[in-house]
Amino acid sequence: MIIGAHSIIYSTNPEVDRAFLRDVFNLPNVDVGGGWLIFGLPPAELAVHPSNRNDVHEFYLICDDVNALIAEMRKRRVDFSEVKDQGWGLLTQVSLPAGGRLGIYQPRHARPNVQTIPAGPAPARRTAKKSAKKRIVRRATRKAVKKR
Numbered sequence: 335m336i337i338g339a340h341s342i343i344y345s346t347n348p349e350v351d352r353a354f355l356r357d358v359f360n361l362p363n364v365d366v367g368g369g370w371l372i373f374g375l376p377p378a379e380l381a382v383h384p385s386n387r388n389d390v391h392e393f394y395l396i397c398d399d400v401n402a403l404i405a406e407m408r409k410r411r412v413d414f415s416e417v418k419d420q421g422w423g424l425l426t427q428v429s430l431p432a433g434g435r436l437g438i439y440q441p442r443h444a445r446p447n448v449q450t451i452p453a454g455p456a457p458a459r460r461t462a463k464k465s466a467k468k469r470i471v472r473r474a475t476r477k478a479v480k481k482r
Contacts, residue, residue: 348432351431361373394437396441400438423441426438
């Protein structure tokens, strides 16, 4: 069973683009090690468009009011392209700090119901370094308690 989607943005400077998604768009995230952030996204949808070639994919973030989003982000000095009315929605692109662009649109088309997946147990996210640090703190705490 499909339980979600994993999208990838390639970047020449992933650290600054990750910081942008974390700090400017405030996307929830987990550090899976070494600053490698995986971001949670709102519900998604998928469309299949006609093309002359296969293996062409696009990624857009969806918003409910593109002009309000742009106004809010401009306060934070974030650049956007001109909004284009495509009929099916309003389309723009946000400039990422490393120079890439990310599509954002406000849909005018019907939206599918969101598929809900029951939450399972959260995977363990401790790194060996954090576990070792916790052991050291516990030992030091035990020694301090024994001395009393």
